[in-house]
Amino acid sequence: MGSTIAFYFDFSSPYGYFAAVQADELERRTGRAVEWKAIMVGSAFKASGNKPLVDQPLKGAYSRHDWERMGRLLQVPYRLPDRFPIPTLAPSRAFWWLADGDPVQAKAYAKAVYHAYFADGRDISDPGVAAEIGREIGVDADVLALAIQDETWKQRLRAETETAIAAGVFGSPYFLVDGEGFWGADRMAMVEDWVKRGGW
Amino acid sequence: MGSTIAFYFDFSSPYGYFAAVQADELERRTGRAVEWKAIMVGSAFKASGNKPLVDQPLKGAYSRHDWERMGRLLQVPYRLPDRFPIPTLAPSRAFWWLADGDPVQAKAYAKAVYHAYFADGRDISDPGVAAEIGREIGVDADVLALAIQDETWKQRLRAETETAIAAGVFGSPYFLVDGEGFWGADRMAMVEDWVKRGGW
Numbered sequence: 001m002g003s004t005i006a007f008y009f010d011f012s013s014p015y016g017y018f019a020a021v022q023a024d025e026l027e028r029r030t031g032r033a034v035e036w037k038a039i040m041v042g043s044a045f046k047a048s049g050n051k052p053l054v055d056q057p058l059k060g061a062y063s064r065h066d067w068e069r070m071g072r073l074l075q076v077p078y079r080l081p082d083r084f085p086i087p088t089l090a091p092s093r094a095f096w097w098l099a100d101g102d103p104v105q106a107k108a109y110a111k112a113v114y115h116a117y118f119a120d121g122r123d124i125s126d127p128g129v130a131a132e133i134g135r136e137i138g139v140d141a142d143v144l145a146l147a148i149q150d151e152t153w154k155q156r157l158r159a160e161t162e163t164a165i166a167a168g169v170f171g172s173p174y175f176l177v178d179g180e181g182f183w184g185a186d187r188m189a190m191v192e193d194w195v196k197r198g199g200w
Numbered sequence: 201m202g203s204t205i206a207f208y209f210d211f212s213s214p215y216g217y218f219a220a221v222q223a224d225e226l227e228r229r230t231g232r233a234v235e236w237k238a239i240m241v242g243s244a245f246k247a248s249g250n251k252p253l254v255d256q257p258l259k260g261a262y263s264r265h266d267w268e269r270m271g272r273l274l275q276v277p278y279r280l281p282d283r284f285p286i287p288t289l290a291p292s293r294a295f296w297w298l299a300d301g302d303p304v305q306a307k308a309y310a311k312a313v314y315h316a317y318f319a320d321g322r323d324i325s326d327p328g329v330a331a332e333i334g335r336e337i338g339v340d341a342d343v344l345a346l347a348i349q350d351e352t353w354k355q356r357l358r359a360e361t362e363t364a365i366a367a368g369v370f371g372s373p374y375f376l377v378d379g380e381g382f383w384g385a386d387r388m389a390m391v392e393d394w395v396k397r398g399g400w
Contacts, residue, residue: 058370062383072400073390170258181262186386190273200272 003178004033005191008164009110010041010172011088011124014067014078017114019173019185021076026188030195032177036099036107038092039161041172052085070185077119086123089157090130090148096156097147098139108137203378204233205391208364209310210241210372211288211324214267214278217314219373219385221276226388230395232377236299236307238292239361241372252285270385277319286323289357290330290348296356297347298339308337 007023009016020036027034053063064080071078091113099106112133116122122129127148135141147153164174168181175182175191180199182191194200207223209216220236227234253263264280271278291313299306312333316322322329327348335341347353364374368381375382375391380399382391394400 058365058368062368062370062381065381069400073393165258168258168262170262181265183262184386186384189389193273200269 002032002195004035005030005195006035006037006176008037008039008169008172008174008176010039011091011110011113011117012085013041013172014063014070014080014118015185016172017078017118018067018070018074018076019188020111020114021074022185022188026192029192032195036095036103036110037160037164038088038095038110038157039164039169039172040088040092040157042087043161043165054084077115079118079121081117081121081123083123083125086125088125089154090127091124091133092157093148093150093153094130094134094144096160097144097150097153098134100156105137105139109134109139112137202232202395204235205230205395206235206237206376208237208239208369208372208374208376210239211291211310211313211317212285213241213372214263214270214280214318215385216372217278217318218267218270218274218276219388220311220314221274222385222388226392229392232395236295236303236310237360237364238288238295238310238357239364239369239372240288240292240357242287243361243365254284277315279318279321281317281321281323283323283325286325288325289354290327291324291333292357293348293350293353294330294334294344296360297344297350297353298334300356305337305339309334309339312337 005026007019009020023034023036054060067078067080095106095110095113098109113124113130116129116133117124122133124130124133127145130148131141131145134144167176169176171183173185175187177191177195178199180194182188182194205226207219209220223234223236254260267278267280295306295310295313298309313324313330316329316333317324322333324330324333327345330348331341331345334344367376369376371383373385375387377391377395378399380394382388382394
């Protein structure tokens, strides 16, 4: 088994959600562990000069339509949340707090957060909601709520985001394997091919 | 056989080139004719607020690297031309002049133009080069040179670009089939799946 596949995502990113529901399959098909990494893609947008897709003429309409059909293609529930996009500081800090102790639980939490936002339309930017989602997967919600407000995890999220940007990450989802970057849920088949063939 | 698959491309677009080398295969696999449509994607960028990829921090470096590996993946010659991106008025007008008389010849010309630019590094923005490429595939270069300067084909290219933008096209390559749009060379497998299954 070679190095891991780093999987960068923002909880407010529909394509991040569509990648998340396929990440276990990528792990199975490549035999490489997928390392989940929540980042604040808004900071990457500032570095790259990008804007959220929905704020872009033509591309915005295309994206809204594309997300709907991606949900149907992947047969996962999807509905554009009423509040979109949103700042995802609360669940992202919670994610890193969990990841530090138990990456498997952090992954379960990330899946639950994505589902809460894109399937159930819950406001995951609300620290109370972010903590409650933890409770639903068996985490102590009170402790999680404290972690969300704790300076340690605020800094950890900032550091993880800065490290990602320094590694070239500029969007969500973004995959990094053996130093090779792949942007977009569309590229997961290429990630698999790259790993299996050891590059092209 | 259903309706055609419209394939919009700009001659200065590497991803357009990578789509062009796969377009015949898409036609074969779907049983739908692929209708080639040269457009000026710079006009679409004005409408969508986008910029050329190479002018974007992070994304620019990613794209340069991605084009190199896409060439290796598809096993087609590729080298970023010294002048890039360039205005592609000359070969695009020539394309439409040819397409009006013989779409098969226009397609052969489009392939030759892409190859001249991305494999051989020739300056296809030069009307003389655009005409010479026509000569190399058996077209009267003098007549083609006249068409490139002719107001009819200037207007035709503008009209085709405006029609494309009105249909939602905002980048190169872009595919439109049965009213459904797909952006990017990465999406050609989805175009095929969409056609075969009649949508999702």
